[in-house]
Amino acid sequence: MISLQSLDMSESARNAIEGQQRYNPAEVEPKWQARWDADQSLYAAEGHDSGKPKFYCLEMLPYPSGQLHMGHVRNYAIGDALARFMWMRGYNVLHPMGWDAFGLPAENAALKNNTPPAEWTLANIASMKRQFRRLGMGFDWTAEVTTCLPDYYRWNQWFFLKMYDRGLAYRKKSKVNWCPECQTVLANEQVIDGRCWRHEDTIVEQRDLTQWFLRITKYADELLTGLDKLDGWPEKVRTMQRNWIGRSEGTLVDFAVDGAPETITVFTTRVDTIFGATSVQLAPEHPVAKSFAACDVALAAQVEEMLAQQKAAREAGDIGAIEKHGVDTGRFAINPFNGELVPIWVANYILADYGTGAIMSVPAHDERDFEFAGKYGLPVRRVIVPKAGTNADEQLPYTAEDDAVLADSGEWTGESCVDAQRKMAAFAAANGFGSATVTYRLKDWGVSRQRYWGTPIPMVYCTNGHAGTEAGGVVPLPESALPVVLPEQIEITQQGGSPLGRVADFVNTTCPVCGGPARRETDTMDTFVDSSWYFYRYTDAKNPVAPFDSAKANYWFPIDQYIGGVEHAILHLIYSRFWTKVMWDLGLIENDEPAARLFTQGMVVKDGAKMSKSKGNVVSPDLMIERYGADATRMYALFAAPPDRDLEWQEDGVAGISRFLSRVHRLTMKYSEIAAQRNQATGSRVDESACAQALLRRLHQTIAKITLDFSGRWHFNTCIAAVMELVNVIVANEAAMDSGEVPAAVVGDVFRNLVLMLAPFAPFLAAELWEAVGGEGAVFRIAWPVADEELTREAEVEIPVQMNGKLVTVIRVPAGSDEATIKAAALADAKVAARLEGKTVVKVIVVPGKLVNIVVR
């Protein structure tokens, strides 16, 4: 790896000697920025009929906080380098940008500064857009999407109505996650270790609220199986999604309550162990537990106690670690497989919202049940044993399924566990007391937020109520009533509840069905709705009559490369896959997955920690640009670490890149006239001087390396290091170039291609130098150089030749020679031939490129 220190020779001294001005990005970069800004078509995607292959290059859109941070710079530098490379490879590239513009910070800022959220947000967008331009990002601003504007969020409302029509949006009262800091409900995905995803120190509470949900669980299986196709996604992201969806196959079995009309349905993944069930355990909130408690004061108190324990455990962030308690209700359930009575318990570790909120407890074959039975002295009955001939493991609990068979299990005794699970589920179904089933960890997506700055939910509550509508007179608005526009002048307070509820003009409306008085829904949508489909809007951002034109989306989708942080592995990346599947069902698109390839870049850290205001280790991109220029800042973000790893920000490194760019500028300017002459090479390149050959070889090796890296792993750090090595070879041959030993054609070739290779990483300098070497048009629209494989080869390599393990001589062969060529060359060598006289060659061992060993007798 090339070291930055090796570049640290005084460029300014050399510039002084050569009478040139030091490269000044503060002058050059704004000059090009102004030229680029003046031409909106420069980075604009072309139509379907461009005749070029398409490439949709997308980085996740930022939240407009007002300031880009270094993590953004890194994310967008990766995407921009790729977009520029693909343009140069002749693709029709869509490289858009937008703003994930709804969200809580705007409301907090409104409180603090008394600025309306819309004003604050739009001002932030303007300032971040300035930063993007200053960084030279090649975005297609004609496709800009701003999610807080009605021309965008009306389509959130439109999708919501479509989902409501299809039963995919529904309202229910349920236990929800409540962040006291956000003063709003959170989706399950937004609760991380019991805390708010926005407020790491805030414990999420549980509340009972009536909320709107999107039925993502309907797509659970599709979301799961779809992952198998996504081989362009990081395996870790696919694994996280699989775990989040959490599919498990099992059986539902109804246990009748002895002496009562109720039934308890348990969910089990091991119905084959049911003859070993020694109790049934209920969640404290289970309706049967509640009904028992209603006529048992002591039990009622204990159930309350357990509910409190669950709440505390949830709030402490780890419900799985709850200390297990239970209470025997004194009642019995009937095991439908053998008619046996088993005691009914209520236990604090059974969750109402997982499975059916009831389990059968089989201590002999389940770790958790074994522990619980031990604590309360419940019987342990073994019904699974190792298959005959395998080693009997007498240790309990015995949880094996493979190579295990049933014992003491009636007619299923002797069956393998796997067969018994299938047969017993079928038996339960045939006899009307159960069925095979699949459950998921994934829950429906709660999208109601008690916040102002979000998309209004397009529903009203008619005070007359309506036959055929839900209780409460829920009436969807017709599409013609869209958009439901957020009122802009609104006082933001911390009173709690939905702020829109205090805006009478907004709340009071008429019912679209009966014309009577109605109230609007005052909750707004989770902002993850906005980012669930924004990338489709980019393909047709100004469409006034539809979310997008299907033909346009079908041309651009799937996204060829999506780039963003791994923190979105569950939230955004699962919601947007769900949204895509819904849109597919609506007939809007032809792809059922949004992104063919996903790349998750590492974080930018400083002094070993993630940059954050509270740690005081934030490095401002603006400051870096001011000191070193935009090219050096973004190129350093690509150079300092492989893009999938964390990057430790070191200002020395940026300074080093800045010196390197200065050197490239000095050299290119020095030879720019020769390069601009565009001399054609004459005759065979092999005839050229050793210096010329060395330059050409390194040039083509560098082209080959970067070209290869752009198609896969994107180790731009080693690409940039390769460009640095090329520049070192140029410096080493400066005298030869000056003396004319290197033909002008070669000098021109080297510098023009050097500039082209810099274009994806340092667009401003590349544009400046491209003009200097007589290049016409935008540098990133010039065809990417093609490596001449012949020229990449090292001319000759030296290979030692041994005879019976002893060195005889060293031969020179063309690099990359095959085994037969090397063997022939070794045997033909004069020294070897002399030693072979009178001997027999037993065999010749050739290690290509390394060694020849001739075994003789």
Ligand SMILES: [Zn+2]
């Ligand atoms: Zn919060």
Ligand SMILES: [Zn+2]
């Ligand atoms: Zn009505």
